[in-house]
Amino acid sequence: MDGSHTVRIPEGVIERLPVYLGVLLQLRQEGYTTVSSARLGELTNVNPAQIRRDLTHFGQFGKRGVGYDTFTLIDRIQSILGSNLVNRIVLVGAGHLGSAIAAYEGLRVRGFRVVAVLDKDPTKIGTRAGDLVVRDIEDLERIVREQQTHIGVIAVPTDAAQEVADRMAAAGIRVILNYSSAMVRVPDGAMVHNTDPVRELLHTLYYLSRAEKIAAAGVE
Amino acid sequence: MDGSHTVRIPEGVIERLPVYLGVLLQLRQEGYTTVSSARLGELTNVNPAQIRRDLTHFGQFGKRGVGYDTFTLIDRIQSILGSNLVNRIVLVGAGHLGSAIAAYEGLRVRGFRVVAVLDKDPTKIGTRAGDLVVRDIEDLERIVREQQTHIGVIAVPTDAAQEVADRMAAAGIRVILNYSSAMVRVPDGAMVHNTDPVRELLHTLYYLSRAEKIAAAGVE
DNA sequence: TAGATTGTTAATCGATTAACAATC
DNA sequence: TAGATTGTTAATCGATTAACAATC
Numbered sequence A, B: 001m002d003g004s005h006t007v008r009i010p011e012g013v014i015e016r017l018p019v020y021l022g023v024l025l026q027l028r029q030e031g032y033t034t035v036s037s038a039r040l041g042e043l044t045n046v047n048p049a050q051i052r053r054d055l056t057h058f059g060q061f062g063k064r065g066v067g068y069d070t071f072t073l074i075d076r077i078q079s080i081l082g083s084n085l086v087n088r089i090v091l092v093g094a095g096h097l098g099s100a101i102a103a104y105e106g107l108r109v110r111g112f113r114v115v116a117v118l119d120k121d122p123t124k125i126g127t128r129a130g131d132l133v134v135r136d137i138e139d140l141e142r143i144v145r146e147q148q149t150h151i152g153v154i155a156v157p158t159d160a161a162q163e164v165a166d167r168m169a170a171a172g173i174r175v176i177l178n179y180s181s182a183m184v185r186v187p188d189g190a191m192v193h194n195t196d197p198v199r200e201l202l203h204t205l206y207y208l209s210r211a212e213k214i215a216a217a218g219v220e
Numbered sequence C, D: 001t002a003g004a005t006t007g008t009t010a011a012t013c014g015a016t017t018a019a020c021a022a023t024c
Helices: A011-029 A037-044 A048-056 A070-081 A096-103 A105-109 A137-147 A158-171 A197-205 A210-217 B011-029 B037-044 B048-056 B070-081 B096-103 B105-109 B137-147 B158-171 B197-205 B210-217
Strands: A067-069 A087-092 A112-119 A151-154 A175-178 A191-194 B067-069 B087-092 B112-119 B151-154 B175-178 B191-194
Touching: A011 A037, A011 A048, A011 A070, A011 B197, A037 A048, A037 A067, A067 A070, A070 B197, A087 A096, A087 A137, A087 A158, A087 B197, A096 A112, A096 B096, A105 A112, A105 B197, A112 A137, A137 A158, A151 A158, A151 B197, A158 A175, A175 B197, A191 B197, A197 B011, A197 B070, A197 B087, A197 B105, A197 B151, A197 B175, A197 B191, B011 B037, B011 B048, B011 B070, B037 B048, B037 B067, B067 B070, B087 B096, B087 B137, B087 B158, B096 B112, B105 B112, B112 B137, B137 B158, B151 B158, B158 B175
Parallel strands: A087 A112, A087 A151, A151 A175, A175 A191, B087 B112, B087 B151, B151 B175, B175 B191
Antiparallel strands: none
16 A cells, blocks of 8 residues: 555656657757647657557547647656656766766756766866766765755766665665666665666667678778 | 578567676676576576577577576677677767767777767867767768778767768668767668667656655755 | 476466547 | 547557476
8 A cells, every 4th residue: 555546657658758758849849839649659669559558647638639739748748757856966977978977968958967976086086077076975975865866877887886876775866877887786765777888789789780790890 | 581581589689688798798707607597687687587588589508407608608699799790880979978988998898999980060070089089070971981880879969960860871870879869760771779868867767756856856 | 316407388468559439 | 510639449469477398
């Protein structure tokens, strides 16, 4: 008994919502006030029937014969995901990738704010990353507490990733996005999303034909 | 008739292979010569039965009562994916993220090599990114031809992403990894993988409880 | 041999999609 | 009204998993 009557929403649905949202923001910027599931399907490569079904998990947002109101749908998806609020992020790792994330405008635009960048390297502490000054990893627990932060991003080398994740989880971080190539694990109650960029490349690589791969490899 | 007898492999299987590979490389480094599907399952959060089933799509690699030979399995998965060869990458976008990718050691370690970093900004052209000198985007077609490159990585702002993708596809790039928040589309024959980091964050965000999100948002 | 673990079947489970009545 | 498009059902499809015989 958790007091909620909400049915469990399939993982796939949750993964597609941000995709719809991205396209909707684009459409709104281009001045569209209405969009059909057919059009949304073209832009996202998702079957229109599936889009309609996905949305009905959360209510009825469309108008038959017309489609969906762009503004309303954006608003609804943002509330479902929780990105209508400003979500604070603690970022650990001030290397190339960490600095890129700290400086990334796209985060702010879509409702996130990096409130601290931490590193353990004394030569990095005190330097700038985006608008922030890099702080000591030792401050992690205090920052999480004081800033009420529940989201952590890991941008440290593979070897250090698990240790950082453990520390984040212990400090009260509930959602971790891990960019290192380590498959990081966290205790129940926290969630980790491992998104190693190289893993994505390896995956797409499969779809290159064998002939192309050999040609591309050439003589090293 | 394409002359191949290979059955179509489910997308999910292909997505998991790089995950297995990552963990296997780790295990090898730690000195393990053998691994069971049970152990692999723990480390990857995948059901052991599924791991065994996934692998049998490509042959029989294990020994009953013993498990899988770490070296052999790494070798087999690398051949399946094509990462036993060196795969050349053309990277477009020499901003923070592009520079981070160009300098990233993890790519080289797992069989990729960035052969060129391109940008259209004259103030960036000629500067360094990793070991390379940033070149003019106008050189794209020539580089792809001369270096036989089939993989492109997009690290440009959202507005420019589709244009870069079109140009890559026209130049003969077959696999594109897009880090911008645009949902980029390519003609048949090419493949694009849109991996917007903010989309991943939005997705994980859903799993924060409403109460936590409101607490975390605080007063802005 | 006894114990362990694979390869594989068969059952389950869940997600996707086509189709269409409802309705704007 | 005629045309369009949603919301929803029911069928299909495919992926996951439990179970176990084969076998190291």
